Amino acid sequence: MEASTISQKMPVAAARPLAAVRRYVGRWGLIVALLALPVYYGVRDLTHGYQVGLNAHGQPIVRHDLTHLGFNLVAGLSNGSIWALIAMGYTLVYGIIELINFAHGDVFMIGSFVSVGLWATFGLGLATGALGLVGGLLATLVIAMLVCGSLNVLIERVGYRPLRGAPKLAPLITAVGFSFILQNVGLLWHGGSPVGVNDLLRENDTVFRISGVIVHRADLLAFAVAIPLVFGLTWFIANTRAGRAMRATAQDPEAARLMGINVNSTISLTFMLGGMLAGAAGLVYALYETNIWYFQGFDAGLIAFTAAVMGGIGNVAGAVLGGLIIGCIQQLSDSRLGPQWTPAVVFGYLIIVMVLRPRGLLGEETREAG
Amino acid sequence: MSDEPTPLGGPDAPRSEVTVERGRRGDSAVPQDATVARPGEPGGGSGFGELRAQLTEWRDAVEQRLPPWWSRALAGALIVAGIVLPFFFTQTSGFLEATLISLAYVVMALGLNVVVGFAGLLDLGYVAFYAIGAYCMGWFASDFFFKTRVHVLVSGVASSEIGIHLNFILILIAAGLICAVAGMLIGLPTLRLRSDYIAIVTLAFGEIIGVVAVNGTSVHVGGGQTLTAGNLGITAIDPPYFPGIGEFNSLKLRPWYWLIYAIMLLVLFVNLRLRDSRQGRAWIALREDEVAAVSMGIPAVRTKLMAYAMGATFGGMAGAFLGAYYTVIDADYFAFSFSIFVLAMIIVGGLGSIWGAVLGALLLSYINYYLIPDVLNTLPQKFGLNFDVSQLSFGVFGFLLVLVMVLRPQGLFPERRRRMELTAEIAPQDSELAEPPA
Numbered sequence: 001m002e003a004s005t006i007s008q009k010m011p012v013a014a015a016r017p018l019a020a021v022r023r024y025v026g027r028w029g030l031i032v033a034l035l036a037l038p039v040y041y042g043v044r045d046l047t048h049g050y051q052v053g054l055n056a057h058g059q060p061i062v063r064h065d066l067t068h069l070g071f072n073l074v075a076g077l078s079n080g081s082i083w084a085l086i087a088m089g090y091t092l093v094y095g096i097i098e099l100i101n102f103a104h105g106d107v108f109m110i111g112s113f114v115s116v117g118l119w120a121t122f123g124l125g126l127a128t129g130a131l132g133l134v135g136g137l138l139a140t141l142v143i144a145m146l147v148c149g150s151l152n153v154l155i156e157r158v159g160y161r162p163l164r165g166a167p168k169l170a171p172l173i174t175a176v177g178f179s180f181i182l183q184n185v186g187l188l189w190h191g192g193s194p195v196g197v198n199d200l201l202r203e204n205d206t207v208f209r210i211s212g213v214i215v216h217r218a219d220l221l222a223f224a225v226a227i228p229l230v231f232g233l234t235w236f237i238a239n240t241r242a243g244r245a246m247r248a249t250a251q252d253p254e255a256a257r258l259m260g261i262n263v264n265s266t267i268s269l270t271f272m273l274g275g276m277l278a279g280a281a282g283l284v285y286a287l288y289e290t291n292i293w294y295f296q297g298f299d300a301g302l303i304a305f306t307a308a309v310m311g312g313i314g315n316v317a318g319a320v321l322g323g324l325i326i327g328c329i330q331q332l333s334d335s336r337l338g339p340q341w342t343p344a345v346v347f348g349y350l351i352i353v354m355v356l357r358p359r360g361l362l363g364e365e366t367r368e369a370g
Numbered sequence: 371m372s373d374e375p376t377p378l379g380g381p382d383a384p385r386s387e388v389t390v391e392r393g394r395r396g397d398s399a400v401p402q403d404a405t406v407a408r409p410g411e412p413g414g415g416s417g418f419g420e421l422r423a424q425l426t427e428w429r430d431a432v433e434q435r436l437p438p439w440w441s442r443a444l445a446g447a448l449i450v451a452g453i454v455l456p457f458f459f460t461q462t463s464g465f466l467e468a469t470l471i472s473l474a475y476v477v478m479a480l481g482l483n484v485v486v487g488f489a490g491l492l493d494l495g496y497v498a499f500y501a502i503g504a505y506c507m508g509w510f511a512s513d514f515f516f517k518t519r520v521h522v523l524v525s526g527v528a529s530s531e532i533g534i535h536l537n538f539i540l541i542l543i544a545a546g547l548i549c550a551v552a553g554m555l556i557g558l559p560t561l562r563l564r565s566d567y568i569a570i571v572t573l574a575f576g577e578i579i580g581v582v583a584v585n586g587t588s589v590h591v592g593g594g595q596t597l598t599a600g601n602l603g604i605t606a607i608d609p610p611y612f613p614g615i616g617e618f619n620s621l622k623l624r625p626w627y628w629l630i631y632a633i634m635l636l637v638l639f640v641n642l643r644l645r646d647s648r649q650g651r652a653w654i655a656l657r658e659d660e661v662a663a664v665s666m667g668i669p670a671v672r673t674k675l676m677a678y679a680m681g682a683t684f685g686g687m688a689g690a691f692l693g694a695y696y697t698v699i700d701a702d703y704f705a706f707s708f709s710i711f712v713l714a715m716i717i718v719g720g721l722g723s724i725w726g727a728v729l730g731a732l733l734l735s736y737i738n739y740y741l742i743p744d745v746l747n748t749l750p751q752k753f754g755l756n757f758d759v760s761q762l763s764f765g766v767f768g769f770l771l772v773l774v775m776v777l778r779p780q781g782l783f784p785e786r787r788r789r790m791e792l793t794a795e796i797a798p799q800d801s802e803l804a805e806p807p808a
């Protein structure tokens with residue numbers, strides 16, 4: 001009798017504190033966790049100050065304001081908008097066929113490589129005039145998007161469509177296989193170490209300052225490409241016939257098929273859109289970081305995937321929000337803790353999100369997330 | 371006890387699975403085509419189903435003719451073949467080296483198979499246990515902790531050095547235990563989550579462990595002692611030493627082979643017994659339907675944590691062995707691609723199938739450590755091409771993964787239960803149930 005009461009009580013006792021914590025720590029707890037890093041460093045900058053260099057006598061110059069934090073956040077938002085573009089591809093694909101498309105990051109990498117290759121084709125260099133530069137980059141953007149979109153559609157057609165009815169892990173493995181293949185393509189294309197590319201836009205030039213916070217050309221570029229694409233995609237999904245078909249397929253492929261939607265071409269369209277966004281991100285990344293290498297897609301893929309999950313996977317607005325947040329966390333961690341710790345910080349946040357709110361910031365309650 | 375048919379546990383079904391599959395593969399395309407084209411058999415269009423039925427019939431016929439002790443005899447023969455295998459190769463042969471690394475990967479794959487295959491918890495951070503196991507070897511069998519002097523059952527050379535030096539077996543046990551605890555810790559946040567979300571959390575943990583391993587040089591444990599040696603690697607790991615046998619030597623591969631072979635057999639035996647135990651059935655029940663399993667009284671939390679712990683233990687043991695074999699614990703080994711490599715092994719082999727995990731691990735690690743570097747590498751020169759295949763190893767590996775999955779998504783040697791589901795042997799009964807009685 002004694003033993004049975006104990007064994008019955010054990011799981012209840014173990015579950016109760018967790019449940020209580022969970023009740024109080026909902027969405028707000030997560031937001032507090034996300035704000036912890038910027039608030040902590042902001043307060044620290046104000047109270048302890050930060051060093052901005054050495055004066056003429058070799059003494060450190062210490063300032064007590066929020067400029068450093070502001071700089072981190074601007075860089076974070078612009079970097080995050082690249083992650084947002086990639087994350088939208090993850091979230092679209094996951095939303096429609098519930099597959100973690102591991103090859104997506106490498107499609108993005110191919111986008112960078114194609115863009116850099118096209119610059120040479122178009123003869124874009126440091127000496128190119130402003131008009132030629134804008135025209136050439138726009139053409140590059142369009143071609144890179146088309147190439148990456150088609151590549152993504154091809155991968156879906158060859159690797160995922162034959163496995164629609166297969167165990168869920170099978171397409172995951174083909175995705176990994178395609179990721180390896182694309183990485184190998186990148187390796188043969190530009191070799192095994194990062195390659196510097198022409199800084200076409202002179203990205204570190206200051207455009208303007210907002211109370212001491214410098215906004216670089218690179219930041220503006222990232223926003224200028226990402227914002228129209230985000231709004232364009234949102235509009236497309238919300239208002240067009242094809243977008244409605246995508247939403248219907250995501251909700252229930254079988255019912256969508258019964259309603260006369262061509263599920264296969266809808267899924268292809270989703271991969272096309274995801275790939276196009278990855279291609280755009282690839283061009284922006286090449287201009288932004290001014291170096292490319294075959295492994296960039298892997299890191300970017302993991303970060304963007306984290307962003308998609310953080311925002312609520314399957315939710316496009318969530319992916320954008322997640323991308324921006326991850327960008328800020330990343331920049332803060334890069335400049336305060338050192339870039340070598342950044343992956344650990346980002347993934348630590350991912351685990352916090354998963355523990356506190358598995359469905360993500362904007363995601364809906366699903367069976368999977370419990 | 372006489373009902374126990376095989377020494378390797380459980381009904382002889384899995385064993386027949388392997389041999390029959392192997393026989394089927396050995397037949398290759400030609401006799402199969404011959405079967406389809408045989409006159410008198412209707413329907414060339416549905417030849418695949420016919421072929422399958424024919425093969426099943428043959429399998430049953432073969433099984434009936436075999437004496438009842440054949441599976442036991444086959445197991446014994448395979449074990450002996452494994453023991454004598456190194457005598458056919460020189461002590462330093464590349465094939466032997468590839469084989470012993472493959473066996474370590476078999477141990478890893480068997481461990482991951484417990485988590486992913488049995489319990490259905492998709493773990494993308496398995497590299498964490500490789501790292502922890504290898505670091506156990508690095509910490510407890512080298513002069514890394516230079517402030518201490520601890521020696522337990524080690525060879526004369528090692529016992530005069532600074533640092534902690536424990537016997538190989540002790541470290542193996544320690545690595546298993548530490549990994550079991552780590553596995554449960556990693557499992558805790560995933561308990562409420564399902565499938566893909568578990569994958570994400572475990573992936574994150576694996577990455578964090580990797581980052582900590584690389585940056586361990588800046589984590590100070592106290593008194594100038596760092597946590598890891600990062601990319602420099604903890605070097606000069608003591609080779610395994612057994613009293614009476616002596617110390618292992620990196621130029622003589624046979625003892626290494628037998629060591630990992632013994633570990634592999636132990637883990638395989640434990641795995642087979644686990645699968646047919648109450649615990650194993652609880653894992654499979656949870657995988658199939660968590661709600662139903664819990665309502666039948668299976669403690670979900672304990673069962674899942676047990677799966678994580680068991681999987682982690684095996685991974686840690688293999689990691690410790692590989693650490694000792696490579697004689698350096700370099701943080702660069704612990705990359706995400708390792709987790710994917712091991713996961714690919716069990717999926718290619720057939721998820722949840724022990725023999726699938728064994729053969730998938732052998733297949734993929736032979737491809738990676740023998741076929742691509744040793745065999746394919748010399749191929750272009752034979753055709754007079756100046757071309758380095760090792761640059762293509764990624765792509766070849768990825769291509770093979772895609773090919774295997776597209777052609778055979780259930781894996782090469784699927785688990786019996788899953789094969790029954792996939793070949794729709796149950797489906798007719800369902801439809802009968804759905805039909806209203808006439």
